[in-house]
Amino acid sequence: MTYEEKVKKYAELVVKVGLNIQQGQKLMISADIDAIDFVRAVTKAAYDKGAVDVIQKLTDGPSSQLKYEYAPVETFTEVHDYQKAEIDQHLTERVAHLRIYSQSPELLKDADPDKIAANATAIGELNKDFARAVGRFDFSWCIVAFPNIAWAELVFPELKGEEARMKLLDAMIAAVRADQPDPIKAWEEHNSNLNSRAQLLTEKGFDRLHYKSERTDVEIGLNQRHIWMGASAVNADGVEIQVNMPTEEVFTSPDFRRVNGVIGNTRPLSYNSAIIDDFKLTFKDGSVVDFEAGKGYEVLKNMLATDDGAKRLGEIALVPDDSPISNSGILYYNTLFDENASCHVALGRSFPGALQNGKELSKEELEAYGLNQSLIHVDFMIGGPDLSIEGIHEDGSKEFIFKDGNWVI
Incomplete structure:
Protein backbone atom coordinates (compact mmCIF):
# COMPACT_ATOMS: atom_id res chain seq x y z
CA MET A 1 0.00 0.00 0.00
CA VAL A 176 -4.12 -2.80 14.95
CA ARG A 177 -4.62 -5.47 12.28
CA ALA A 178 -5.17 -2.87 9.55
CA ASP A 179 -2.64 -4.70 7.37
CA GLN A 180 -4.88 -7.76 7.07
CA PRO A 181 -7.08 -8.43 4.01
CA ASP A 182 -10.27 -7.99 6.07
CA PRO A 183 -9.43 -5.97 9.21
CA ILE A 184 -13.04 -5.84 10.39
CA LYS A 185 -13.36 -9.62 10.34
CA ALA A 186 -9.98 -9.91 12.07
CA TRP A 187 -11.27 -7.71 14.89
CA GLU A 188 -14.49 -9.70 15.18
CA GLU A 189 -12.47 -12.88 15.71
CA HIS A 190 -10.06 -11.15 18.09
CA ASN A 191 -12.92 -9.73 20.18
CA SER A 192 -14.54 -13.15 20.37
CA ASN A 193 -11.32 -14.76 21.66
CA LEU A 194 -10.66 -12.12 24.31
CA ASN A 195 -14.27 -11.97 25.46
CA SER A 196 -14.35 -15.77 25.83
CA ARG A 197 -11.20 -15.62 27.96
CA ALA A 198 -12.75 -12.88 30.11
CA GLN A 199 -15.93 -14.93 30.61
CA LEU A 200 -13.89 -17.94 31.73
CA LEU A 201 -12.03 -15.87 34.35
CA THR A 202 -15.28 -14.36 35.61
CA GLU A 203 -16.74 -17.85 36.00
CA LYS A 204 -13.65 -18.93 37.98
CA GLY A 205 -14.59 -16.39 40.63
CA PHE A 206 -11.12 -16.13 42.19
CA ASP A 207 -10.84 -14.41 45.57
CA ARG A 208 -7.35 -13.09 44.88
CA LEU A 209 -4.35 -13.39 42.56
CA HIS A 210 -0.70 -13.94 43.43
CA TYR A 211 1.83 -12.43 40.99
CA LYS A 212 5.44 -13.65 41.19
CA SER A 213 8.46 -12.71 39.07
CA GLU A 214 11.97 -11.38 39.53
CA ARG A 215 10.61 -7.84 40.05
CA THR A 216 7.17 -8.49 41.49
CA ASP A 217 5.75 -10.43 44.41
CA VAL A 218 2.26 -9.25 45.27
CA GLU A 219 -1.16 -10.55 46.23
CA ILE A 220 -4.15 -8.67 44.80
CA GLY A 221 -7.67 -9.20 46.13
CA LEU A 222 -10.81 -9.34 44.00
CA ASN A 223 -14.37 -8.39 44.87
CA GLN A 224 -16.92 -11.21 45.02
CA ARG A 225 -18.91 -9.39 42.32
CA HIS A 226 -15.97 -8.68 40.01
CA ILE A 227 -16.28 -9.08 36.23
CA TRP A 228 -13.45 -9.60 33.76
CA MET A 229 -13.81 -7.68 30.50
CA GLY A 230 -12.38 -8.31 27.05
CA ALA A 231 -11.50 -6.17 24.09
CA SER A 232 -14.79 -4.56 23.11
CA ALA A 233 -17.36 -2.65 25.14
CA VAL A 234 -20.99 -1.66 24.62
CA ASN A 235 -21.91 1.99 25.12
CA ALA A 236 -25.10 3.38 26.66
CA ASP A 237 -26.86 3.27 23.28
CA GLY A 238 -26.10 -0.44 22.84
CA VAL A 239 -23.38 0.17 20.24
CA GLU A 240 -20.27 -2.03 20.34
CA ILE A 241 -17.03 -0.03 20.41
CA GLN A 242 -13.32 -0.77 20.62
CA VAL A 243 -11.85 1.66 23.11
CA ASN A 244 -8.15 0.86 22.64
CA MET A 245 -6.55 0.00 19.32
CA PRO A 246 -4.45 -2.09 19.63
CA THR A 247 -5.55 -4.27 22.53
CA GLU A 248 -4.56 -7.76 23.65
CA GLU A 249 -5.83 -7.69 27.22
CA VAL A 250 -8.53 -8.97 29.49
CA PHE A 251 -8.94 -6.84 32.59
CA THR A 252 -10.86 -6.10 35.74
CA SER A 253 -10.72 -3.74 38.71
CA PRO A 254 -9.42 -5.26 41.95
CA ASP A 255 -10.46 -4.64 45.53
CA PHE A 256 -7.93 -1.88 46.14
CA ARG A 257 -7.97 -2.52 49.91
CA ARG A 258 -6.47 -5.99 49.50
CA VAL A 259 -3.15 -5.36 47.77
CA ASN A 260 0.02 -6.37 49.61
CA GLY A 261 3.56 -6.81 48.30
CA VAL A 262 5.95 -5.33 45.75
CA ILE A 263 5.27 -4.49 42.10
CA GLY A 264 8.11 -3.60 39.72
CA ASN A 265 7.83 -2.30 36.17
CA THR A 266 9.24 -4.21 33.20
CA ARG A 267 8.85 -1.50 30.52
CA PRO A 268 9.30 2.29 30.74
CA LEU A 269 6.26 4.37 31.60
CA SER A 270 5.63 7.61 29.72
CA TYR A 271 3.55 9.80 32.02
CA ASN A 272 2.60 13.27 30.76
CA SER A 273 5.43 13.06 28.19
CA ALA A 274 8.09 12.26 30.79
CA ILE A 275 9.69 8.81 31.21
CA ILE A 276 9.60 6.89 34.51
CA ASP A 277 11.62 3.67 34.59
CA ASP A 278 13.24 1.07 36.83
CA PHE A 279 10.67 1.68 39.56
CA LYS A 280 9.11 -0.42 42.30
CA LEU A 281 6.07 0.21 44.47
CA THR A 282 5.50 -1.40 47.87
CA PHE A 283 1.85 -1.87 48.86
CA LYS A 284 0.41 -2.48 52.31
CA ASP A 285 -3.34 -2.87 52.84
CA GLY A 286 -3.99 -1.41 49.42
CA SER A 287 -1.83 1.73 49.40
CA VAL A 288 1.71 2.51 48.26
CA VAL A 289 3.82 2.91 51.40
CA ASP A 290 7.23 3.06 49.71
CA PHE A 291 8.60 3.53 46.20
CA GLU A 292 11.81 3.91 44.23
CA ALA A 293 12.69 4.85 40.66
CA GLY A 294 15.91 4.80 38.65
CA LYS A 295 14.51 7.44 36.27
CA GLY A 296 11.76 10.02 36.77
CA TYR A 297 11.65 9.78 40.57
CA GLU A 298 10.18 13.28 41.05
CA VAL A 299 7.54 12.69 38.35
CA LEU A 300 6.54 9.42 40.04
CA LYS A 301 6.50 11.10 43.46
CA ASN A 302 4.21 13.86 42.24
CA MET A 303 1.95 11.41 40.43
CA LEU A 304 1.46 9.36 43.61
CA ALA A 305 0.65 12.59 45.50
CA THR A 306 -2.22 13.53 43.15
CA ASP A 307 -4.79 12.21 45.64
CA ASP A 308 -5.29 9.23 47.95
CA GLY A 309 -6.54 7.09 45.06
CA ALA A 310 -3.32 7.65 43.12
CA LYS A 311 -1.56 5.32 45.59
CA ARG A 312 -4.04 2.48 44.96
CA LEU A 313 -4.78 0.09 42.12
CA GLY A 314 -7.76 0.61 39.82
CA GLU A 315 -7.08 -2.05 37.18
CA ILE A 316 -5.28 -5.34 36.62
CA ALA A 317 -4.88 -6.62 33.06
CA LEU A 318 -3.60 -9.91 31.70
CA VAL A 319 -1.61 -10.05 28.45
CA PRO A 320 0.50 -13.07 27.44
CA ASP A 321 4.18 -12.61 26.71
CA ASP A 322 3.45 -14.56 23.51
CA SER A 323 1.44 -11.72 21.95
CA PRO A 324 1.90 -9.85 18.66
CA ILE A 325 3.38 -6.65 20.08
CA SER A 326 5.66 -8.51 22.47
CA ASN A 327 6.82 -10.82 19.68
CA SER A 328 7.58 -7.83 17.45
CA GLY A 329 10.39 -6.88 19.84
CA ILE A 330 9.44 -3.20 19.55
CA LEU A 331 9.50 -0.96 22.61
CA TYR A 332 7.13 1.92 21.83
CA TYR A 333 7.67 4.00 24.99
CA ASN A 334 3.90 4.48 24.88
CA THR A 335 1.44 2.72 27.16
CA LEU A 336 -1.19 2.22 24.45
CA PHE A 337 1.18 -0.21 22.72
CA ASP A 338 3.52 -1.39 25.47
CA GLU A 339 0.67 -2.43 27.78
CA ASN A 340 -0.43 -4.84 25.06
CA ALA A 341 2.92 -6.58 25.15
CA SER A 342 2.78 -7.24 28.87
CA CYS A 343 0.58 -7.84 31.87
CA HIS A 344 -0.03 -4.51 33.53
CA VAL A 345 -1.77 -2.76 36.39
CA ALA A 346 -3.04 0.78 36.77
CA LEU A 347 -2.81 3.22 39.61
CA GLY A 348 -5.89 5.33 40.15
CA ARG A 349 -9.45 5.20 38.90
CA SER A 350 -11.26 1.86 38.56
CA PHE A 351 -13.86 0.73 36.02
CA PRO A 352 -17.49 0.63 37.27
CA GLY A 353 -18.19 -1.97 34.58
CA ALA A 354 -15.82 -4.37 36.33
CA LEU A 355 -18.43 -4.90 39.05
CA GLN A 356 -21.87 -6.45 38.66
CA ASN A 357 -24.32 -3.51 38.36
CA GLY A 358 -21.39 -1.20 38.94
CA LYS A 359 -22.50 1.32 36.33
CA GLU A 360 -25.58 2.05 38.44
CA LEU A 361 -23.63 2.79 41.64
CA SER A 362 -22.40 6.12 43.00
CA LYS A 363 -18.73 6.82 43.61
CA GLU A 364 -19.26 6.25 47.31
CA GLU A 365 -20.99 2.92 46.72
CA LEU A 366 -18.24 1.78 44.34
CA GLU A 367 -15.57 2.66 46.88
CA ALA A 368 -17.45 0.69 49.54
CA TYR A 369 -17.05 -2.36 47.27
CA GLY A 370 -13.32 -1.68 46.93
CA LEU A 371 -13.33 0.02 43.54
CA ASN A 372 -10.83 2.84 43.67
CA GLN A 373 -11.67 6.49 42.98
CA SER A 374 -9.04 8.95 41.75
CA LEU A 375 -8.36 11.82 39.37
CA ILE A 376 -5.82 9.66 37.51
CA HIS A 377 -5.65 6.31 35.75
CA VAL A 378 -2.07 5.34 34.87
CA ASP A 379 -1.21 1.91 33.46
CA PHE A 380 2.28 0.45 33.78
CA MET A 381 3.77 -2.80 32.61
CA ILE A 382 4.80 -5.60 34.98
CA GLY A 383 4.75 -8.72 32.78
CA GLY A 384 7.47 -10.74 31.12
CA PRO A 385 8.63 -14.29 30.40
CA ASP A 386 9.25 -15.05 34.08
CA LEU A 387 5.85 -13.96 35.43
CA SER A 388 3.56 -16.51 37.06
CA ILE A 389 0.06 -15.74 38.33
CA GLU A 390 -1.91 -18.03 40.62
CA GLY A 391 -5.65 -17.67 41.12
CA ILE A 392 -6.63 -18.36 44.73
CA HIS A 393 -10.16 -19.35 45.70
CA GLU A 394 -11.84 -18.44 49.00
CA ASP A 395 -11.16 -21.93 50.36
CA GLY A 396 -7.43 -21.47 49.72
CA SER A 397 -7.22 -23.78 46.71
CA LYS A 398 -5.02 -22.51 43.88
CA GLU A 399 -4.58 -22.88 40.16
CA PHE A 400 -2.16 -21.25 37.78
CA ILE A 401 -3.49 -18.68 35.34
CA PHE A 402 -0.07 -17.77 33.92
CA LYS A 403 3.22 -19.63 33.85
CA ASP A 404 6.40 -18.35 32.22
CA GLY A 405 4.49 -15.26 31.12
CA ASN A 406 1.71 -17.06 29.22
CA TRP A 407 -1.80 -18.45 29.71
CA VAL A 408 -2.22 -21.94 31.15
CA ILE A 409 -6.03 -21.92 31.45
Whole structure:
Protein backbone atom coordinates (compact mmCIF):
# COMPACT_ATOMS: atom_id res chain seq x y z
CA MET A 1 0.00 0.00 0.00
CA THR A 2 1.03 3.59 -0.58
CA TYR A 3 1.26 5.98 2.38
CA GLU A 4 -2.14 7.45 1.48
CA GLU A 5 -3.72 3.99 1.25
CA LYS A 6 -2.30 2.98 4.64
CA VAL A 7 -3.61 6.13 6.32
CA LYS A 8 -7.04 5.73 4.72
CA LYS A 9 -7.38 2.05 5.68
CA TYR A 10 -6.27 2.77 9.25
CA ALA A 11 -8.72 5.68 9.55
CA GLU A 12 -11.65 3.65 8.20
CA LEU A 13 -10.92 0.85 10.69
CA VAL A 14 -10.92 3.31 13.59
CA VAL A 15 -14.21 4.86 12.49
CA LYS A 16 -15.99 1.58 11.71
CA VAL A 17 -14.64 -0.64 14.53
CA GLY A 18 -13.11 1.61 17.18
CA LEU A 19 -15.76 4.33 17.31
CA ASN A 20 -18.46 2.54 15.31
CA ILE A 21 -19.82 5.93 14.26
CA GLN A 22 -23.61 6.01 13.85
CA GLN A 23 -25.79 8.10 11.55
CA GLY A 24 -26.30 11.58 12.94
CA GLN A 25 -23.48 11.38 15.50
CA LYS A 26 -20.96 14.09 16.41
CA LEU A 27 -17.25 13.33 16.83
CA MET A 28 -14.50 15.16 18.69
CA ILE A 29 -10.90 14.41 17.62
CA SER A 30 -8.06 15.41 19.96
CA ALA A 31 -4.65 15.21 18.31
CA ASP A 32 -1.33 16.92 17.67
CA ILE A 33 -0.77 18.69 14.37
CA ASP A 34 1.88 16.09 13.51
CA ALA A 35 -1.01 13.66 12.97
CA ILE A 36 -2.90 15.97 10.60
CA ASP A 37 -2.88 13.48 7.70
CA PHE A 38 -4.57 10.92 9.91
CA VAL A 39 -6.95 13.49 11.42
CA ARG A 40 -8.15 14.43 7.93
CA ALA A 41 -8.56 10.78 6.93
CA VAL A 42 -10.58 10.03 10.08
CA THR A 43 -12.70 13.13 9.48
CA LYS A 44 -13.51 11.97 5.93
CA ALA A 45 -14.25 8.42 7.06
CA ALA A 46 -16.52 9.69 9.87
CA TYR A 47 -18.58 11.84 7.51
CA ASP A 48 -18.81 8.90 5.09
CA LYS A 49 -20.17 6.77 7.96
CA GLY A 50 -22.88 9.31 8.81
CA ALA A 51 -21.35 11.80 11.24
CA VAL A 52 -23.00 15.21 11.13
CA ASP A 53 -20.12 17.16 12.67
CA VAL A 54 -16.44 16.40 13.27
CA ILE A 55 -14.78 18.76 15.74
CA GLN A 56 -10.99 18.94 15.78
CA LYS A 57 -8.98 19.99 18.82
CA LEU A 58 -5.34 20.24 17.71
CA THR A 59 -2.23 20.88 19.78
CA ASP A 60 1.42 21.47 18.87
CA GLY A 61 4.26 19.71 20.65
CA PRO A 62 6.91 22.47 20.40
CA SER A 63 4.35 25.03 21.60
CA SER A 64 3.64 22.82 24.62
CA GLN A 65 7.37 22.74 25.37
CA LEU A 66 7.45 26.55 25.28
CA LYS A 67 4.55 26.75 27.71
CA TYR A 68 6.32 24.49 30.20
CA GLU A 69 9.51 26.52 29.79
CA TYR A 70 8.06 30.02 30.22
CA ALA A 71 4.62 29.92 31.85
CA PRO A 72 4.48 30.18 35.66
CA VAL A 73 3.35 27.14 37.61
CA GLU A 74 0.10 28.92 38.50
CA THR A 75 -0.93 28.79 34.84
CA PHE A 76 -0.99 25.00 34.99
CA THR A 77 -3.47 24.99 37.87
CA GLU A 78 -6.15 26.98 36.06
CA VAL A 79 -9.48 25.39 35.16
CA HIS A 80 -11.92 27.61 33.25
CA ASP A 81 -15.71 27.63 33.17
CA TYR A 82 -15.80 27.42 29.38
CA GLN A 83 -13.81 24.17 29.54
CA LYS A 84 -16.30 22.66 31.97
CA ALA A 85 -19.22 23.87 29.86
CA GLU A 86 -17.82 22.17 26.76
CA ILE A 87 -17.40 18.87 28.61
CA ASP A 88 -20.93 19.09 30.03
CA GLN A 89 -22.37 19.72 26.58
CA HIS A 90 -20.45 16.81 25.05
CA LEU A 91 -21.65 14.48 27.80
CA THR A 92 -25.25 15.60 27.33
CA GLU A 93 -25.05 15.06 23.56
CA ARG A 94 -22.98 11.86 23.90
CA VAL A 95 -20.42 13.17 21.45
CA ALA A 96 -17.99 10.44 20.35
CA HIS A 97 -14.35 11.09 21.29
CA LEU A 98 -11.17 9.98 19.57
CA ARG A 99 -7.76 10.58 21.14
CA ILE A 100 -4.76 10.27 18.82
CA TYR A 101 -1.31 9.99 20.40
CA SER A 102 1.44 11.25 18.11
CA GLN A 103 4.00 13.24 20.09
CA SER A 104 7.29 11.90 21.38
CA PRO A 105 7.00 10.18 24.77
CA GLU A 106 9.97 12.34 25.81
CA LEU A 107 8.41 15.65 24.76
CA LEU A 108 8.50 17.05 28.31
CA LYS A 109 11.56 15.21 29.61
CA ASP A 110 13.22 18.52 30.57
CA ALA A 111 10.06 20.17 31.94
CA ASP A 112 9.64 21.16 35.59
CA PRO A 113 8.10 18.15 37.42
CA ASP A 114 6.05 20.55 39.57
CA LYS A 115 4.42 22.00 36.45
CA ILE A 116 3.71 18.50 35.12
CA ALA A 117 2.12 17.59 38.45
CA ALA A 118 0.08 20.80 38.62
CA ASN A 119 -1.23 20.28 35.09
CA ALA A 120 -2.11 16.64 35.76
CA THR A 121 -4.08 17.58 38.88
CA ALA A 122 -5.93 20.40 37.11
CA ILE A 123 -6.80 18.22 34.12
CA GLY A 124 -7.90 15.43 36.44
CA GLU A 125 -10.21 17.79 38.30
CA LEU A 126 -11.58 19.24 35.07
CA ASN A 127 -12.24 15.80 33.59
CA LYS A 128 -13.58 13.96 36.64
CA ASP A 129 -17.16 13.79 35.36
CA PHE A 130 -15.92 12.97 31.87
CA ALA A 131 -13.66 10.23 33.22
CA ARG A 132 -16.52 8.68 35.16
CA ALA A 133 -18.65 8.68 31.99
CA VAL A 134 -15.74 7.08 30.12
CA GLY A 135 -15.56 4.31 32.71
CA ARG A 136 -19.28 3.64 32.33
CA PHE A 137 -19.01 3.73 28.50
CA ASP A 138 -21.75 6.37 28.39
CA PHE A 139 -20.63 7.32 24.87
CA SER A 140 -18.32 6.06 22.12
CA TRP A 141 -14.63 6.67 22.68
CA CYS A 142 -11.39 5.30 21.34
CA ILE A 143 -7.64 5.85 21.77
CA VAL A 144 -5.21 5.27 18.90
CA ALA A 145 -1.83 6.56 17.74
CA PHE A 146 -0.06 7.96 14.71
CA PRO A 147 3.71 8.47 14.52
CA ASN A 148 5.78 11.61 14.32
CA ILE A 149 9.50 11.72 13.54
CA ALA A 150 10.76 12.34 17.09
CA TRP A 151 8.79 9.39 18.45
CA ALA A 152 9.86 7.15 15.57
CA GLU A 153 13.55 7.99 16.06
CA LEU A 154 13.23 7.12 19.76
CA VAL A 155 11.76 3.72 18.87
CA PHE A 156 14.15 3.08 15.95
CA PRO A 157 17.36 4.98 16.85
CA GLU A 158 19.21 3.47 13.90
CA LEU A 159 16.86 5.29 11.48
CA LYS A 160 16.24 8.97 10.83
CA GLY A 161 13.43 11.19 9.58
CA GLU A 162 10.74 9.84 7.30
CA GLU A 163 12.35 6.40 7.13
CA ALA A 164 11.86 6.01 10.88
CA ARG A 165 8.33 7.43 10.78
CA MET A 166 7.22 5.06 8.00
CA LYS A 167 8.64 2.07 9.85
CA LEU A 168 6.74 3.05 13.00
CA LEU A 169 3.56 3.59 10.97
CA ASP A 170 3.89 0.10 9.48
CA ALA A 171 4.36 -1.35 12.97
CA MET A 172 1.28 0.46 14.25
CA ILE A 173 -0.84 -0.66 11.32
CA ALA A 174 0.20 -4.26 11.91
CA ALA A 175 -0.54 -3.93 15.63
CA VAL A 176 -4.12 -2.80 14.95
CA ARG A 177 -4.62 -5.47 12.28
CA ALA A 178 -5.17 -2.87 9.55
CA ASP A 179 -2.64 -4.70 7.37
CA GLN A 180 -4.88 -7.76 7.07
CA PRO A 181 -7.08 -8.43 4.01
CA ASP A 182 -10.27 -7.99 6.07
CA PRO A 183 -9.43 -5.97 9.21
CA ILE A 184 -13.04 -5.84 10.39
CA LYS A 185 -13.36 -9.62 10.34
CA ALA A 186 -9.98 -9.91 12.07
CA TRP A 187 -11.27 -7.71 14.89
CA GLU A 188 -14.49 -9.70 15.18
CA GLU A 189 -12.47 -12.88 15.71
CA HIS A 190 -10.06 -11.15 18.09
CA ASN A 191 -12.92 -9.73 20.18
CA SER A 192 -14.54 -13.15 20.37
CA ASN A 193 -11.32 -14.76 21.66
CA LEU A 194 -10.66 -12.12 24.31
CA ASN A 195 -14.27 -11.97 25.46
CA SER A 196 -14.35 -15.77 25.83
CA ARG A 197 -11.20 -15.62 27.96
CA ALA A 198 -12.75 -12.88 30.11
CA GLN A 199 -15.93 -14.93 30.61
CA LEU A 200 -13.89 -17.94 31.73
CA LEU A 201 -12.03 -15.87 34.35
CA THR A 202 -15.28 -14.36 35.61
CA GLU A 203 -16.74 -17.85 36.00
CA LYS A 204 -13.65 -18.93 37.98
CA GLY A 205 -14.59 -16.39 40.63
CA PHE A 206 -11.12 -16.13 42.19
CA ASP A 207 -10.84 -14.41 45.57
CA ARG A 208 -7.35 -13.09 44.88
CA LEU A 209 -4.35 -13.39 42.56
CA HIS A 210 -0.70 -13.94 43.43
CA TYR A 211 1.83 -12.43 40.99
CA LYS A 212 5.44 -13.65 41.19
CA SER A 213 8.46 -12.71 39.07
CA GLU A 214 11.97 -11.38 39.53
CA ARG A 215 10.61 -7.84 40.05
CA THR A 216 7.17 -8.49 41.49
CA ASP A 217 5.75 -10.43 44.41
CA VAL A 218 2.26 -9.25 45.27
CA GLU A 219 -1.16 -10.55 46.23
CA ILE A 220 -4.15 -8.67 44.80
CA GLY A 221 -7.67 -9.20 46.13
CA LEU A 222 -10.81 -9.34 44.00
CA ASN A 223 -14.37 -8.39 44.87
CA GLN A 224 -16.92 -11.21 45.02
CA ARG A 225 -18.91 -9.39 42.32
CA HIS A 226 -15.97 -8.68 40.01
CA ILE A 227 -16.28 -9.08 36.23
CA TRP A 228 -13.45 -9.60 33.76
CA MET A 229 -13.81 -7.68 30.50
CA GLY A 230 -12.38 -8.31 27.05
CA ALA A 231 -11.50 -6.17 24.09
CA SER A 232 -14.79 -4.56 23.11
CA ALA A 233 -17.36 -2.65 25.14
CA VAL A 234 -20.99 -1.66 24.62
CA ASN A 235 -21.91 1.99 25.12
CA ALA A 236 -25.10 3.38 26.66
CA ASP A 237 -26.86 3.27 23.28
CA GLY A 238 -26.10 -0.44 22.84
CA VAL A 239 -23.38 0.17 20.24
CA GLU A 240 -20.27 -2.03 20.34
CA ILE A 241 -17.03 -0.03 20.41
CA GLN A 242 -13.32 -0.77 20.62
CA VAL A 243 -11.85 1.66 23.11
CA ASN A 244 -8.15 0.86 22.64
CA MET A 245 -6.55 0.00 19.32
CA PRO A 246 -4.45 -2.09 19.63
CA THR A 247 -5.55 -4.27 22.53
CA GLU A 248 -4.56 -7.76 23.65
CA GLU A 249 -5.83 -7.69 27.22
CA VAL A 250 -8.53 -8.97 29.49
CA PHE A 251 -8.94 -6.84 32.59
CA THR A 252 -10.86 -6.10 35.74
CA SER A 253 -10.72 -3.74 38.71
CA PRO A 254 -9.42 -5.26 41.95
CA ASP A 255 -10.46 -4.64 45.53
CA PHE A 256 -7.93 -1.88 46.14
CA ARG A 257 -7.97 -2.52 49.91
CA ARG A 258 -6.47 -5.99 49.50
CA VAL A 259 -3.15 -5.36 47.77
CA ASN A 260 0.02 -6.37 49.61
CA GLY A 261 3.56 -6.81 48.30
CA VAL A 262 5.95 -5.33 45.75
CA ILE A 263 5.27 -4.49 42.10
CA GLY A 264 8.11 -3.60 39.72
CA ASN A 265 7.83 -2.30 36.17
CA THR A 266 9.24 -4.21 33.20
CA ARG A 267 8.85 -1.50 30.52
CA PRO A 268 9.30 2.29 30.74
CA LEU A 269 6.26 4.37 31.60
CA SER A 270 5.63 7.61 29.72
CA TYR A 271 3.55 9.80 32.02
CA ASN A 272 2.60 13.27 30.76
CA SER A 273 5.43 13.06 28.19
CA ALA A 274 8.09 12.26 30.79
CA ILE A 275 9.69 8.81 31.21
CA ILE A 276 9.60 6.89 34.51
CA ASP A 277 11.62 3.67 34.59
CA ASP A 278 13.24 1.07 36.83
CA PHE A 279 10.67 1.68 39.56
CA LYS A 280 9.11 -0.42 42.30
CA LEU A 281 6.07 0.21 44.47
CA THR A 282 5.50 -1.40 47.87
CA PHE A 283 1.85 -1.87 48.86
CA LYS A 284 0.41 -2.48 52.31
CA ASP A 285 -3.34 -2.87 52.84
CA GLY A 286 -3.99 -1.41 49.42
CA SER A 287 -1.83 1.73 49.40
CA VAL A 288 1.71 2.51 48.26
CA VAL A 289 3.82 2.91 51.40
CA ASP A 290 7.23 3.06 49.71
CA PHE A 291 8.60 3.53 46.20
CA GLU A 292 11.81 3.91 44.23
CA ALA A 293 12.69 4.85 40.66
CA GLY A 294 15.91 4.80 38.65
CA LYS A 295 14.51 7.44 36.27
CA GLY A 296 11.76 10.02 36.77
CA TYR A 297 11.65 9.78 40.57
CA GLU A 298 10.18 13.28 41.05
CA VAL A 299 7.54 12.69 38.35
CA LEU A 300 6.54 9.42 40.04
CA LYS A 301 6.50 11.10 43.46
CA ASN A 302 4.21 13.86 42.24
CA MET A 303 1.95 11.41 40.43
CA LEU A 304 1.46 9.36 43.61
CA ALA A 305 0.65 12.59 45.50
CA THR A 306 -2.22 13.53 43.15
CA ASP A 307 -4.79 12.21 45.64
CA ASP A 308 -5.29 9.23 47.95
CA GLY A 309 -6.54 7.09 45.06
CA ALA A 310 -3.32 7.65 43.12
CA LYS A 311 -1.56 5.32 45.59
CA ARG A 312 -4.04 2.48 44.96
CA LEU A 313 -4.78 0.09 42.12
CA GLY A 314 -7.76 0.61 39.82
CA GLU A 315 -7.08 -2.05 37.18
CA ILE A 316 -5.28 -5.34 36.62
CA ALA A 317 -4.88 -6.62 33.06
CA LEU A 318 -3.60 -9.91 31.70
CA VAL A 319 -1.61 -10.05 28.45
CA PRO A 320 0.50 -13.07 27.44
CA ASP A 321 4.18 -12.61 26.71
CA ASP A 322 3.45 -14.56 23.51
CA SER A 323 1.44 -11.72 21.95
CA PRO A 324 1.90 -9.85 18.66
CA ILE A 325 3.38 -6.65 20.08
CA SER A 326 5.66 -8.51 22.47
CA ASN A 327 6.82 -10.82 19.68
CA SER A 328 7.58 -7.83 17.45
CA GLY A 329 10.39 -6.88 19.84
CA ILE A 330 9.44 -3.20 19.55
CA LEU A 331 9.50 -0.96 22.61
CA TYR A 332 7.13 1.92 21.83
CA TYR A 333 7.67 4.00 24.99
CA ASN A 334 3.90 4.48 24.88
CA THR A 335 1.44 2.72 27.16
CA LEU A 336 -1.19 2.22 24.45
CA PHE A 337 1.18 -0.21 22.72
CA ASP A 338 3.52 -1.39 25.47
CA GLU A 339 0.67 -2.43 27.78
CA ASN A 340 -0.43 -4.84 25.06
CA ALA A 341 2.92 -6.58 25.15
CA SER A 342 2.78 -7.24 28.87
CA CYS A 343 0.58 -7.84 31.87
CA HIS A 344 -0.03 -4.51 33.53
CA VAL A 345 -1.77 -2.76 36.39
CA ALA A 346 -3.04 0.78 36.77
CA LEU A 347 -2.81 3.22 39.61
CA GLY A 348 -5.89 5.33 40.15
CA ARG A 349 -9.45 5.20 38.90
CA SER A 350 -11.26 1.86 38.56
CA PHE A 351 -13.86 0.73 36.02
CA PRO A 352 -17.49 0.63 37.27
CA GLY A 353 -18.19 -1.97 34.58
CA ALA A 354 -15.82 -4.37 36.33
CA LEU A 355 -18.43 -4.90 39.05
CA GLN A 356 -21.87 -6.45 38.66
CA ASN A 357 -24.32 -3.51 38.36
CA GLY A 358 -21.39 -1.20 38.94
CA LYS A 359 -22.50 1.32 36.33
CA GLU A 360 -25.58 2.05 38.44
CA LEU A 361 -23.63 2.79 41.64
CA SER A 362 -22.40 6.12 43.00
CA LYS A 363 -18.73 6.82 43.61
CA GLU A 364 -19.26 6.25 47.31
CA GLU A 365 -20.99 2.92 46.72
CA LEU A 366 -18.24 1.78 44.34
CA GLU A 367 -15.57 2.66 46.88
CA ALA A 368 -17.45 0.69 49.54
CA TYR A 369 -17.05 -2.36 47.27
CA GLY A 370 -13.32 -1.68 46.93
CA LEU A 371 -13.33 0.02 43.54
CA ASN A 372 -10.83 2.84 43.67
CA GLN A 373 -11.67 6.49 42.98
CA SER A 374 -9.04 8.95 41.75
CA LEU A 375 -8.36 11.82 39.37
CA ILE A 376 -5.82 9.66 37.51
CA HIS A 377 -5.65 6.31 35.75
CA VAL A 378 -2.07 5.34 34.87
CA ASP A 379 -1.21 1.91 33.46
CA PHE A 380 2.28 0.45 33.78
CA MET A 381 3.77 -2.80 32.61
CA ILE A 382 4.80 -5.60 34.98
CA GLY A 383 4.75 -8.72 32.78
CA GLY A 384 7.47 -10.74 31.12
CA PRO A 385 8.63 -14.29 30.40
CA ASP A 386 9.25 -15.05 34.08
CA LEU A 387 5.85 -13.96 35.43
CA SER A 388 3.56 -16.51 37.06
CA ILE A 389 0.06 -15.74 38.33
CA GLU A 390 -1.91 -18.03 40.62
CA GLY A 391 -5.65 -17.67 41.12
CA ILE A 392 -6.63 -18.36 44.73
CA HIS A 393 -10.16 -19.35 45.70
CA GLU A 394 -11.84 -18.44 49.00
CA ASP A 395 -11.16 -21.93 50.36
CA GLY A 396 -7.43 -21.47 49.72
CA SER A 397 -7.22 -23.78 46.71
CA LYS A 398 -5.02 -22.51 43.88
CA GLU A 399 -4.58 -22.88 40.16
CA PHE A 400 -2.16 -21.25 37.78
CA ILE A 401 -3.49 -18.68 35.34
CA PHE A 402 -0.07 -17.77 33.92
CA LYS A 403 3.22 -19.63 33.85
CA ASP A 404 6.40 -18.35 32.22
CA GLY A 405 4.49 -15.26 31.12
CA ASN A 406 1.71 -17.06 29.22
CA TRP A 407 -1.80 -18.45 29.71
CA VAL A 408 -2.22 -21.94 31.15
CA ILE A 409 -6.03 -21.92 31.45
